[in-house]
Amino acid sequence: MTHHSLPLLFLGALVTAMLALCMFVVAERHRADGLFDWAWAMAALGLAAASWALPSQTPLWLTVAVPNVLLASAFAFTLQGLLRFQDERLHPGWLWGPVLLALVLNAALLHTPALRHWGMAAVVLAQWLYFFGLLRRHWAGIPGRSKYLFASGTTLLMGGLGAGPLVLEHVGPEISALTLYPFCMAVVIHGMGSVLMSKERSDTRNRQLAYTDELTGLHNRRAMEQHLVQQIAQACRADQTFSLLLLDIDHFKQVNDEHGHLQGDKVLCAVARVLQNSLRSQDIAGRWGGEEFLVLLPNTAAAPALVLAERLRTNVASACDVTVSIGLHTMHGLPDESADAMLDAADRALYAAKGQGRNCVATSRPRTGATAAV
Ligand SMILES: Nc1nc2c(ncn2[C@@H]2O[C@H](COP(=O)(O)OP(=O)(O)OP(=O)(O)O)[C@@H](O)[C@H]2O)c(=O)[nH]1
DSSP states (O other): OTTTTHHHHHHHHHHHHHHHHHHHHHGOOOOOOOOHHHHHHHHHHHHHHHTTTSSSTSSOOOIIHHHHHHHHHHHHHHHHHHHHTTTOOOOOHHHHHHHHHHHHHHHHTTOOOHHHHHHHHHHHHHHHHHHHHHHHGGGGGSSSSSSHHHHHHHHHHHHHHHHHHHHHTOHHHHHHHHTTHHHHHHHHHHHHHHHHHHHHHHHHHHHHHBBBBBTTTTTTTHHHHHHHHHHHHHHHHHTOOOOEEEEEETTTTHHHHOOHHHHHHHHHHHHHHHHHHHSSSTTTTEETTTTEEEEEEEEEOOOOHHHHHHHHHHHHHSSSSEEEEEEEEEEOTTTTOOOHHHHHHHHHHHHHHHHHSSEEEEEEOOOSSSHHHH
16 A cells, blocks of 8 residues: 555544444344444454555565455455344355455465455455345345445445455556545445444334234234224225224133133134134234234225124134124214224124124114214
8 A cells, every 4th residue: 555545544444443343332232133243344344454554564464465364354244244134044164265265365376466356356256246145135124224325335345345456456546545435435334234224123123023912923902003093094085984893702711711821822822813814915903902802994894894704703713712702893984983982882892792692793883973872
């Protein structure tokens, strides 16, 4: 490296080291997300930049071979992090083979720069191809937009550092120094991308947990409340109707008392499975609480909702060792038809179904004015 580029290189090494430090601090709790590996990748990059910045009288192996091996290691750590992020395994030989190759290459070709540059470009290209293939395979499943930062930052780094020496051979020191600006930018984009990608995935998982019933895997009450409000708004906007079903397992206390709580839990899961398998893709099912389930049937009038409710009832009776009573309410488009009013109407219908001997569907009667008629 030339004299002009030394302050820039130190700056690059400093920026990279700071980023690595920040990533190590947050990575502790995100080891499974690959962040720890990406912090190591950043540290290796920082060390490589620091080796390049050493004075010109430093032995060649320290300013050329060591940073090149560190580069290959940084990309191996990047790949290892991505594999961990995707919960994939790869034989360590494939991951660290390129690093060993870089070591041999640099030892053998230390005094043959042109060949060494081509060799390193080939090593980094192989690593990038694997990185690209892995990312492409999992692209759709990675939530959020930070994957764009991660992909572009890593590609810029790999492309720049892999092919850079081949180009820099033919340019003057001023131009060579200028290339350090994109290096710093790529390091920042890559680092930000990796941290944000892991954060976005944690956010998505936390959101899923907050809206999922742990036992059955269905939507939980919080999620169903939101869906219900959305359905009412959607039905009003589109001038449509929709129906809701409140299901309650019959004599569930008896199941618990006779067979134990664990068996009771299994029955709850079995009923949830029947609901999932019996409903149409647009319908939304959730556990309302205890042994009660709520089902929303978008754009469904009373008659087809009754058919669906009957199908659910018979499917549960034939697939599980229990029966269900179902209260059905259909939105009537009254001005005061709030979520609470609809739930109340479905609950009254359910109460009526229990009163009729259980294992049946009862429909709420249309309201005339403000009072429900079930
Ligand atoms: N196993 C298990 N039982 C639960 C859970 N949540 C609520 N329960 C039980 O569900 C039972 C509900 O009993 P009840 O409200 O008396 O109703 P029931 O026995 O189903 O009687 P009817 O609804 O009138 O047919 C209680 O025994 C609760 O302990 C749960 O998550 N797991």
